[in-house]
Amino acid sequence: MRGTLTVLAALAVASAASAQTTLTVITHDSFDVDKKLLTAFETQNRAKVRFIKGGDAGELLNRLILTRRAPIADVVYGLDNSLLPRARQAGILQPYKSPLLSRVPAAYRLGDDGLLNTVDYGFVALNYDRAWFEKNGVALPKSLDDLKSPAYAKLTVVQSPATSSPGLAFLLATVNHYGEAGAWQWWRAARQGGMKVTRGWSDAYYKDFTRNGGKYPIVLSYASSPAAEVFYADGFNPAKLPAQPPTANLFLPGSTYTQLEGVGILKGTKQAALARKFVDFMLSAPVQTDIPTRMWIYPAVKGTPMNPVFTFAQEPQASSVKADIAANPQRLVDAWVTQVLRAR
Amino acid sequence: MNLPKLTGWLLALPGLIFVTLCLVLPLARTLREGGVTLDVWRDPYFQGRLAWTLTQAAVTAGVAALIGVPLSFLLSRFEVRGKALFLRLLLLPFVTPTLVAVLGLSALLGPQGWVTRLTGVDLSDTPALLVLGNLFFNVPVLVRLSYAGFARVPGNVVGAARSLGAPWWRAALGVALPLALPGVLAGVVLVFLYSALSFGLPLALGGERFATLEVEIYTLTALQLRLSEASALIVGQLGFTLLATWAYVALSRGGVGVPSGGLPRARGGARAALLGLGGVVALVCFAPLVAVALRGVLGTSGFTLGYWQGVLADPDTPLLLWNTVRFGLMALAGATLLGGLYALGAWRAGSRALDLVSLLPLMVSPVSLAVGYLLAYPVLAATLPMLIAAYTLLAWPLVVRSLLPALRAIPPRLFEAARSLGASRSAAFRSVTVPLAFPALRGGGALALATVLGEFGATLVLTRPEWATLSTGLYERLGRPGERNLGEACALATALLVLATLAFTLLDGGEGEVT
Numbered sequence: 129m130r131g132t133l134t135v136l137a138a139l140a141v142a143s144a145a146s147a148q149t150t151l152t153v154i155t156h157d158s159f160d161v162d163k164k165l166l167t168a169f170e171t172q173n174r175a176k177v178r179f180i181k182g183g184d185a186g187e188l189l190n191r192l193i194l195t196r197r198a199p200i201a202d203v204v205y206g207l208d209n210s211l212l213p214r215a216r217q218a219g220i221l222q223p224y225k226s227p228l229l230s231r232v233p234a235a236y237r238l239g240d241d242g243l244l245n246t247v248d249y250g251f252v253a254l255n256y257d258r259a260w261f262e263k264n265g266v267a268l269p270k271s272l273d274d275l276k277s278p279a280y281a282k283l284t285v286v287q288s289p290a291t292s293s294p295g296l297a298f299l300l301a302t303v304n305h306y307g308e309a310g311a312w313q314w315w316r317a318a319r320q321g322g323m324k325v326t327r328g329w330s331d332a333y334y335k336d337f338t339r340n341g342g343k344y345p346i347v348l349s350y351a352s353s354p355a356a357e358v359f360y361a362d363g364f365n366p367a368k369l370p371a372q373p374p375t376a377n378l379f380l381p382g383s384t385y386t387q388l389e390g391v392g393i394l395k396g397t398k399q400a401a402l403a404r405k406f407v408d409f410m411l412s413a414p415v416q417t418d419i420p421t422r423m424w425i426y427p428a429v430k431g432t433p434m435n436p437v438f439t440f441a442q443e444p445q446a447s448s449v450k451a452d453i454a455a456n457p458q459r460l461v462d463a464w465v466t467q468v469l470r471a472r
Numbered sequence: 473m474n475l476p477k478l479t480g481w482l483l484a485l486p487g488l489i490f491v492t493l494c495l496v497l498p499l500a501r502t503l504r505e506g507g508v509t510l511d512v513w514r515d516p517y518f519q520g521r522l523a524w525t526l527t528q529a530a531v532t533a534g535v536a537a538l539i540g541v542p543l544s545f546l547l548s549r550f551e552v553r554g555k556a557l558f559l560r561l562l563l564l565p566f567v568t569p570t571l572v573a574v575l576g577l578s579a580l581l582g583p584q585g586w587v588t589r590l591t592g593v594d595l596s597d598t599p600a601l602l603v604l605g606n607l608f609f610n611v612p613v614l615v616r617l618s619y620a621g622f623a624r625v626p627g628n629v630v631g632a633a634r635s636l637g638a639p640w641w642r643a644a645l646g647v648a649l650p651l652a653l654p655g656v657l658a659g660v661v662l663v664f665l666y667s668a669l670s671f672g673l674p675l676a677l678g679g680e681r682f683a684t685l686e687v688e689i690y691t692l693t694a695l696q697l698r699l700s701e702a703s704a705l706i707v708g709q710l711g712f713t714l715l716a717t718w719a720y721v722a723l724s725r726g727g728v729g730v731p732s733g734g735l736p737r738a739r740g741g742a743r744a745a746l747l748g749l750g751g752v753v754a755l756v757c758f759a760p761l762v763a764v765a766l767r768g769v770l771g772t773s774g775f776t777l778g779y780w781q782g783v784l785a786d787p788d789t790p791l792l793l794w795n796t797v798r799f800g801l802m803a804l805a806g807a808t809l810l811g812g813l814y815a816l817g818a819w820r821a822g823s824r825a826l827d828l829v830s831l832l833p834l835m836v837s838p839v840s841l842a843v844g845y846l847l848a849y850p851v852l853a854a855t856l857p858m859l860i861a862a863y864t865l866l867a868w869p870l871v872v873r874s875l876l877p878a879l880r881a882i883p884p885r886l887f888e889a890a891r892s893l894g895a896s897r898s899a900a901f902r903s904v905t906v907p908l909a910f911p912a913l914r915g916g917g918a919l920a921l922a923t924v925l926g927e928f929g930a931t932l933v934l935t936r937p938e939w940a941t942l943s944t945g946l947y948e949r950l951g952r953p954g955e956r957n958l959g960e961a962c963a964l965a966t967a968l969l970v971l972a973t974l975a976f977t978l979l980d981g982g983e984g985e986v987t
Contacts, residue, residue: 178854179937180934181935187694190695190697194697198851200934288680291691324597327675327680329951330947331677334575334950334958335578338584340955340958341579356953357953357954360957361772361955362776362955362959364956424953462696469680
């Protein structure tokens with residue numbers, strides 16, 4: 129035991145000693161960036177960047193709120209527009225507007241207070257299994273109203289707004305489309321009609337989606353997923369792209385949600401200058417170009433070249449969700465839990 | 473307090489300090505932050521969750537007992553070829569990351585699963601799949617536990633019944649079972665506890681309809697930050713798990729004796745029963761693993777090594793392997809050291825309280841602990857010592873639970889005999905106690921390692937990319953769409969299982985028991 133304690137103490141001291149030139153960046157679990165770019169940043173600034181994975185974006189925010197009195201990182205990447213209001217309310221971020229934001233279209237900027245600088249955006253959207261619909265000769269649904277009828281509800285799997293970020297995005301989209309009371313009615317009808325609600329994205333996509341052995345040919349995922357399906361297909365050859373992706377987007381009016389992900393500086397950082405440089409780094413051209421095929425999202429900076437595989441992903445003509453709906457998502461989740469999930 | 477008792481408590485002290493720092497304090501911190509108000513329990517929704525949690529755990533424990541108890545009796549009474557290998561392979565479900573088990577189960581029993589297509593019975597979206605998943609993880613626990621219980625029933629007692637004309641099943645029910653009952657019941661209680669508190673499985677298989685309390689605690693804590701409601705659920709859950717654990721500790725103290733050697737070969741009805749039950753257990757526990765391994769080599773157009781090539785070509789793979797081995801060994805060292813001392817201490821002190829404490833890590837919801845770590849040790853939040861401590865915490869009870877019954881089963885007379893023949897205290901300890909307890913330590917070590925290899929303590933601690941292990945690597949792949957991601961995740965899962973089998977072969981003779 130004494131041995132263990134000594135080792136623990138030594139390790140703690142070692143990590144504290146190297147902390148002087150270390151920038152700690154906390155991210156959601158899906159974060160990934162080319163290591164070469166990172167090394168270049170480290171050399172340029174004579175600093176070490178330490179990444180911490182903080183869970184799903186929602187978990188990440190909660191962890192930051194819990195530790196706001198003793199911040200565990202300097203920079204956070206991965207909070208999005210639906211989480212920003214809570215982050216703002218909790219006062220965990222300090223403002224910094226990157227000069228590179230001028231290259232991000234105004235529509236994609238996350239508020240004027242500079243708490244989060246948009247790095248990328250993506251769309252939560254329904255996908256469908258092309259082969260299933262062709263084989264079974266079923267027409268695609270045309271509206272969310274169609275989707276709640278048992279004919280289509282039985283074919284649909286979505287994630288729970290209470291436990292998954294795409295689920296929450298979809299909830300906000302439906303509330304935006306129907307209004308609150310209408311949205312609860314829609315959800316209740318869809319659930320009664322047989323729509324499956326899973327806890328997280330992985331089990332919906334890899335267990336319940338027909339393409340991976342499930343029985344639901346419509347799944348809540350991302351608009352970029354069809355492109356990823358092509359990219360990660362067996363025998364993918366960038367020079368010889370297929371004519372069609374195996375899955376496709378189902379942009380029903382009111383079913384898509386634009387997610388803006390940003391990077392921000394945590395209050396209480398002792399590395400403010402370095403933190404600002406890291407924010408700029410995330411918006412720099414090399415990182416922006418690197419992002420799409422690593423995280424399957426769109427770079428925020430206008431004119432960033434895209435991998436050709438993204439021709440298989442479409443950007444929906446989505447009206448963005450009204451500000452008052454995005455302002456307090458937690459209230460809507462609570463309401464969903466009582467009005468839909470626990471309603472019998 | 474007499475001297476052996478005092479020495480016992482002193483030996484257990486490091487373990488007690490460890491549990492206080494890594495479990496009691498963080499948990500208390502979470503509960504304080506939440507402020508426990510028990511109003512939540514008036515909500516019929518949560519009452520329903522509690523009822524469902526207990527029901528599915530009871531059903532699992534019952535079914536596991538029906539299959540596992542007769543099988544382990546037969547295994548303990550007859551010479552069976554490949555028995556050690558079978559018992560060793562039964563550790564594999566322990567290593568299997570939940571999502572892999574889910575993939576394996578749905579490859580077999582999902583709507584388009586191989587079994588479903590053969591039989592036409594679709595179990596998806598029913599609680600049956602959750603119970604099957606529970607059985608996958610827990611039948612092995614029960615088999616290994618009750619095997620150990622039956623193995624300690626002296627062979628001549630059963631032999632006497634047989635020579636008086638009783639068929640093997642009469643001897644089993646009338647003679648062996650009553651003698652082994654405490655051990656067997658302890659196993660049933662442990663399976664009940666494991667199933668009641670399992671988290672990943674109901675999270676993935678249960679959807680919203682079949683969520684258990686542990687899943688609700690996770691949702692309220694990690695995602696909704698409603699700590700006061702979560703705390704109320706945690707306290708309620710602790711209430712019933714403490715009750716179950718108390719029963720377990722009381723039961724598992726029985727069963728003294730030395731395993732008998734020289735077993736007869738099974739014939740006739742016993743042979744048929746062995747094959748039948750063994751087949752069922754193998755099917756429940758190994759078929760999902762085989763299915764996953766197959767998915768790792770089956771592409772859209774038949775057999776392919778492409779996923780394996782993809783995994784092997786990935787520059788990160790050596791890191792995943794190295795981390796898995798490294799963390800496994802570090803936690804194994806910690807758990808063996810702390811657990812070994814603690815078990816010795818608990819044995820010498822003969823204290824029921826010490827017994828109970830070693831089970832705490834199995835009873836407390838990991839998610840609530842994770843919050844406690846953040847609140848109590850923010851500076852250590854993403855440090856390696858914290859990660860290793862978390863792994864050790866998960867692995868430690870398994871070493872203790874394995875070693876304790878073995879120590880208790882050593883007849884005191886053996887030690888005294890060595891002493892009266894002139895051996896010093898320490899010499900007698902080295903030549904009598906250590907060799908007799910060593911197989912159990914090896915078995916416990918194997919189980920401890922299994923926990924670490926499979927379920928990453930990452931759930932407790934904030935992780936870092938450079939700490940990625942085989943299991944986090946496969947979870948990462950399952951977070952992106954596309955058949956190559958699924959295939960490579962299955963290949964990584966297979967690699968994990970192969971690695972685990974190797975480790976178990978080195979560590980475990982297959983006879984290790986855990987109670």
